[in-house]
Amino acid sequence: MQTSKNNAEEERPPILKSWKQLYSIVAINLIVLIGLFYIFTEAFK
Amino acid sequence: MGTLDWFVLTSFLLFVVIYGTWKTRSKKNIKDYLLANKSAKWYTVTLSIMATQASAITFLSTPGQAYTDGMRFVQFYLGLPIAMIILSVTAVPIYHKLKVFTAYEYLESRFDLKNRALGSILFLIQRGLAAGFTILAPALIISMLLGWNIQILIFIIGGLVIIYTATGGSDAVNKTHLLQMLIITIGMFSAFVMIFRLLPQDISFLDTAHIAGKMGKLNALTFDFDWRDRYNFWSGLIGGTFLALSYFGTDQSQVQRYLSGSSIAQSRIGLLANGIVKIPMQFIILFLGAMVFVFYQFVTPPLFFNAYETDNIKSSVHAEEYRILEEDYAEVHSQKQIQLRELLTAVESDNEALIQSSVEMIDQSREKENTIREQATGLIKRTNPDLDTNDTNYIFLSFVINFMPVGLVGLVLAAIFSASMSSTSAELNALATTSVIDIYKRMIKKDGSDKHYLWVSKVATVFWGCYGIMFALYANRLGTLIEAVNILGSLFYGTILGIFLIAFYFKSIGGTATFTAAIIAELTVIGCFFFTEIPYLWYNLIGCVILIAIALIVNPIISKRPQMTK
Secondary structure (H helix, E strand, C coil): CHHHHHHHHHHCCCCCCCHHHHHHHHHHHHHHHHHHHHHHHHHCC | CCHHHHHHHHHHHHHHHHHHHHHCCCCCCHHHHHHHHHCECHHHHHHHHHHHHCCHHHHHHHHHHHHHHCHHHHHHHCCHHHHHHHHHHCHHHHHHHCCCCCHHHHHHHHCCHHHHHHHHHHHHHHHHHHHHHHHHHHHHHHHHHHCCCHHHHHHHHHHHHHHHHHHHHHHHHHHHHHHHHHHHHHHHHHHHHHHHHHCCCCCCHHHHHHHHHHCCCCCCCCCCCCCCCCCCHHHHHHHHHHHHHHHHHHCHHHHHHHHCECCHHHHHHHHHHHHHHHHHHHHHHHHHHHHHHHHHHHCCCCCCCCHHHHHHHHCCCCHHHHHHHHHHHHHHHHHHHHHHHHHHHHHHCCCHHHHHHHHHHHHHHHHHHHHHHHHHHHHHHHHCCCCCCCCHHHHHHHHHHHHCCCCHHHHHHHHHHHHHHHHHHHHHHHHHHHHHHHHHHHHHCCCCCHHHHHHHHHHHHHHHHHHHHHHHHHHCCCCCHHHHHHHHHHHHHHHHHHHHHHHHHCCCCCHHHHHHHHHHHHHHHHHHHHHCCCCHHHHHHHHHHHHHHHHHHHHHHHHHHHHHHC
């Protein structure tokens, strides 16, 4: 019982409620970077 | 190189070796030695993954890449965060739950022994050769620019890595990676600050960006699709995802880094943090290269950045012709400086017509410069017909040696040595682990004690280190072998990725179908190499797609066979 509880806690990401949220942050970060690169490229073209 | 440079360089290298060896000297069992006792925190995993990927040649080449081709190389990494998410969802929990030492162990539990053997042998061939190249490439460039003996350099880089990797195993690799990433970051940051200090006083940060941008160096994003073009948005997003999946998911040198994580969560966060940090890091390194380019708009660059070959031509029968070309080049360059000032004035006054005409005049000057450079490389080629006239790898280090102040040259060189050693140590660690776990323990001696396997692992690390050194020494005499190593890697990567993709995502396909398809796919890729002119970078995708397609076709036939015999 204790072991399975520990495992479940261990699998949870820090601060966030689920891994899906953390994956979303990485994906959103990529989209934001692409947007910033686009602005950067166009601004100094 | 001043005395202070030597002090900075040698003291850092010695500190890394002594620290790595001393802190990890008491490894008592195989799990501790090969997987750092699965105790690494997420930030150690992230830094170790990054240090493994950032080899010295990447570190030397990337600014040069921006100098010659602009920043579009950053798109090569767009698929990496996607691959990090996919691997966090699939590979990380599987590897952890099965408590594997290597990625190829998983292939046996999913398929059978023959698939495990195939995966591990392909890895050993490919990574074994790459380890030699990782040592050779920076040694070659440093020796060319500083006139150091290349053989001594190879022995220093290889020898130092062997000492701490063989002593402390995976934990030593992790611990030294932290120090090496720190010095790489400090070295790059110092170079960045110095460039802005070396630029003319009246040139602001915004001016440098305008100059680089108007001359096509800040092209971070390009949407034009051309399958022969390696770096655009589409190839980066699609091809980059496949490449990152292959490298981080199936290459033991990376798998071992996140397998040392203390839990699934720590390994996952380590990978995901890499997915967040890697692209900005590459962007900064490329921006540094673009700034080196701007710097050389106000200081006349050498006609050819490989100083060793430049000295050779200047002492040959073509010396006079080369001197005239240098004078012509300096003249065109000084004209271009006037045009650049006009461009900045036009940008400041926001006069679009004037901007356009300035850019056109600068382009004409650049064309003249390129023509003179081509004539110069033609001359150099006449003196040394076997020479590779691409001097991209020499640009950044040439700038550092000629313009950075005393002390910082040693710091940047320490960063370059660190990048080389960090990649090599992870490679030796992975090669030793695969040799011992997948070959020796599984096929040669199954009943050895933990102490015995620990000893064999240390011997295997020393063996692969010596192999890398020998390869680097031998390859030094065979210039074209370097390209052959890259081609050889591409011949196998697609097949390895295909096997793992089937293992993860096609649960109905069995071991024999996968193995048969892998052999056919590998033969097809080898056939492409010998009988077609397809660029070798596409072999990864071809091998992978053919393997999966054939496995899907063959699997129903093979799985029906036992029923028919019954």
